Amino acid sequence: MTDAALPLTMSEAETRPQWQIIWRQFRRHRLAVASAILLIALSLIAIFAEQVMPYDPNATNAVYAGGRPQPPTSEHIFGTDNFGRDYFSRAIVGARVSLFVAVSAVLFQITIGVVLGAAAGYFGGWADNLLMRITDIFLSIPSFFLLLIVSGVLGGSLLTLILLIGALNWMTLARLLRAEFLSLKERDFVVAAHCIGVPGWRLVLQHLLPNALAPIIVSATLSVPYAILTESALSFLGRGVPPPDASLGTMMENAQQWLRTSWWMWVVPGSIISVIVLSFNFVGDGLRDAFDPRLRR
Amino acid sequence: MSHYLVHRLLQAIPLLIAISFLVFGIVEIAPGDAAQMYIDPDKGTDPEYIAQVRESLGLNDPVYVRYVSWLTKTFEGDFGFSFRTRRPVTFEVSERLPNTLLLGGTSLLISVVIALPIGIISALKRYSILDYLLSTLALVGISVPVFWVALLLIQAFSIQLGWLPASGMRSVREQYEGWAAVKDVAEHMILPAIVLSLAQTASWSRYQRSALLEVLGQDYIRTARAKGLHEFRVLTRHALRNALIPIVTLIGLSVPSIVTGAFITETIFSWPGMGRLGVDAINGRDYPVIMAVTMLSSLVIIIGNLLADIAYVWVDPRIRYD
Numbered sequence: 001m002t003d004a005a006l007p008l009t010m011s012e013a014e015t016r017p018q019w020q021i022i023w024r025q026f027r028r029h030r031l032a033v034a035s036a037i038l039l040i041a042l043s044l045i046a047i048f049a050e051q052v053m054p055y056d057p058n059a060t061n062a063v064y065a066g067g068r069p070q071p072p073t074s075e076h077i078f079g080t081d082n083f084g085r086d087y088f089s090r091a092i093v094g095a096r097v098s099l100f101v102a103v104s105a106v107l108f109q110i111t112i113g114v115v116l117g118a119a120a121g122y123f124g125g126w127a128d129n130l131l132m133r134i135t136d137i138f139l140s141i142p143s144f145f146l147l148l149i150v151s152g153v154l155g156g157s158l159l160t161l162i163l164l165i166g167a168l169n170w171m172t173l174a175r176l177l178r179a180e181f182l183s184l185k186e187r188d189f190v191v192a193a194h195c196i197g198v199p200g201w202r203l204v205l206q207h208l209l210p211n212a213l214a215p216i217i218v219s220a221t222l223s224v225p226y227a228i229l230t231e232s233a234l235s236f237l238g239r240g241v242p243p244p245d246a247s248l249g250t251m252m253e254n255a256q257q258w259l260r261t262s263w264w265m266w267v268v269p270g271s272i273i274s275v276i277v278l279s280f281n282f283v284g285d286g287l288r289d290a291f292d293p294r295l296r297r
Numbered sequence: 298m299s300h301y302l303v304h305r306l307l308q309a310i311p312l313l314i315a316i317s318f319l320v321f322g323i324v325e326i327a328p329g330d331a332a333q334m335y336i337d338p339d340k341g342t343d344p345e346y347i348a349q350v351r352e353s354l355g356l357n358d359p360v361y362v363r364y365v366s367w368l369t370k371t372f373e374g375d376f377g378f379s380f381r382t383r384r385p386v387t388f389e390v391s392e393r394l395p396n397t398l399l400l401g402g403t404s405l406l407i408s409v410v411i412a413l414p415i416g417i418i419s420a421l422k423r424y425s426i427l428d429y430l431l432s433t434l435a436l437v438g439i440s441v442p443v444f445w446v447a448l449l450l451i452q453a454f455s456i457q458l459g460w461l462p463a464s465g466m467r468s469v470r471e472q473y474e475g476w477a478a479v480k481d482v483a484e485h486m487i488l489p490a491i492v493l494s495l496a497q498t499a500s501w502s503r504y505q506r507s508a509l510l511e512v513l514g515q516d517y518i519r520t521a522r523a524k525g526l527h528e529f530r531v532l533t534r535h536a537l538r539n540a541l542i543p544i545v546t547l548i549g550l551s552v553p554s555i556v557t558g559a560f561i562t563e564t565i566f567s568w569p570g571m572g573r574l575g576v577d578a579i580n581g582r583d584y585p586v587i588m589a590v591t592m593l594s595s596l597v598i599i600i601g602n603l604l605a606d607i608a609y610v611w612v613d614p615r616i617r618y619d
Contacts, residue, residue: 275444
């Protein structure tokens with residue numbers, strides 16, 4: 001972003017070429033593009049779940065199931081669970097819950113990470129010291145176990161789950177952003193802006209943050225898979241998404257007792273989690289390469 | 298170096314105190330306390346008796362008094378008694394800790410042995426089909442949920458093929474001795490060790506690839522080649538030595554994710570280690586064990602970070618801390 005040194009305020013038109021370069025780079029990573037399309041499709045399915053689902057995910061059919069999960073048929077393409085509930089519809093709802101929890105948690109963690117990282121990098125001195133010590137503390141916590149404790153001992157709701165996953169995973173971004181701010185702060189365009197009397201908050205919002213967008217976006221994209229895996233592992237251990245909501249991890253937990261007899265019960269949710277996580281990782285990788293000028297070929 | 302070491306060790310103390318504060322706080326707001334365990338059920342309903350028990354246990358003291366007394370005991374290595382088994386927590390931990398170290402150490406070894414060659418091959422054959430395949434596989438390895446891989450492996454190797462045991466650490470019905478006992482434990486360990494090492498293997502091979510690529514672009518590699526050194530010597534003497542530095546750090550920094558993996562893996566495979574102990578303690582609201590497991594895991598993570606820093610300085614003479 002060497003061109004950022006010249007204009008003090010960039011208009012919409014002036015910033016566009018930068019994004020065009022990034023888009024052109026991103027497009028070359030074919031798996032990343034395919035993953036992005038897949039994720040958009042999945043998000044649309046999750047948002048419009050009610051319209052897409054072939055059955056009511058909570059409608060039981062005891063006669064059909066007879067107390068056992070039923071294998072996939074043309075009517076129930078993913079089979080049914082032991083209550084005769086359509087597993088395809090349940091998977092859609094499960095994916096919706098998983099995505100909702102993960103994306104909300106990441107939004108929360110990005111907010112904390114950006115605020116603390118920016119504050120540490122911008123103010124420096126004792127504030128930086130204090131904030132980085134707090135970051136050290138959080139980095140030394142066995143966060144997964146703490147999540148288990150809090151949801152196990154105190155009981156949890158969807159909201160506490162989101163807040164907790166977010167509150168325990170902001171550290172990497174905070175460190176990244178602090179380093180970014182420390183180096184940006186010394187750059188001529190920021191010093192110049194400071195000299196002509198641009199107030200601090202505008203300096204941060206208009207000069208520093210926009211130039212630190214790349215690590216924020218990459219970190220956000222690569223944090224979603226982590227949040228999904230954390231949530232599903234928690235749910236798998238029975239400590240994640242509380243009933244009546246069911247995430248893909250919860251479906252895995254329920255599937256454990258059918259491990260020997262009904263493969264679709266655990267293959268379906270596990271595959272969907274894997275595909276979602278893999279797609280986010282591909283997109284994150286693609287974005288990181290696209291933002292990195294050293295990798296341009 | 299020793300100055301730096303002492304400095305870092307001293308930094309660990311406030312970290313541990315902060316974490317202890319957090320854990321104590323959570324347990325404090327959680328329902329139930331130690332009194333439930335000590336109350337004799339025959340006299341349990343008498344309020345005067347309950348008050349007496351609470352007083353003798355010090356539960357009526359102000360929060361900060363109880364916190365300080367718990368903290369001093371913890372630093373002396375006394376974690377109190379488990380609510381469930383009524384045995385000293387230190388006893389429970391000393392029984393489980395070696396098993397976790399065995400499993401964790403083995404999986405670490407597997408990761409290093411597999412990840413480094415994969416990363417090196419990918420870097421040397423950059424942009425080849427092999428590199429593409431290995432890199433994609435590594436990304437898949439990071440993306441699949443640990444517990445799902447565990448279920449897949451159990452399904453394949455224990456249920457379908459019947460080759461490997463799916464849970465526990467020893468065969469319950471047999472009494473093995475000597476080599477047979479070692480072989481028995483090894484058979485039980487194969488699946489959990491593979492599952493635990495998967496994520497590490499995948500992510501380390503990615504790091505190894507990019508670290509080696511970075512080094513191969515350096516001037517001193519060009520110099521070495523220009524001197525007419527054999528490519529193999531350039532690679533082993535000049536490139537790999539430098540490319541392994543970030544990996545050494547990475548191993549120390551991976552400790553938190555190994556700790557997380559241990560909680561999940563040990564639970565699925567019923568491996569009698571610290572992770573399982575922790576999960577069982579949460580299910581049974583066994584607060585002394587919960588606090589002990591948290592403090593010990595934090596300690597392990599802090600030591601991992603510390604080792605990473607020390608190893609970094611030790612392997613790379615360019616870095617000086619004092």
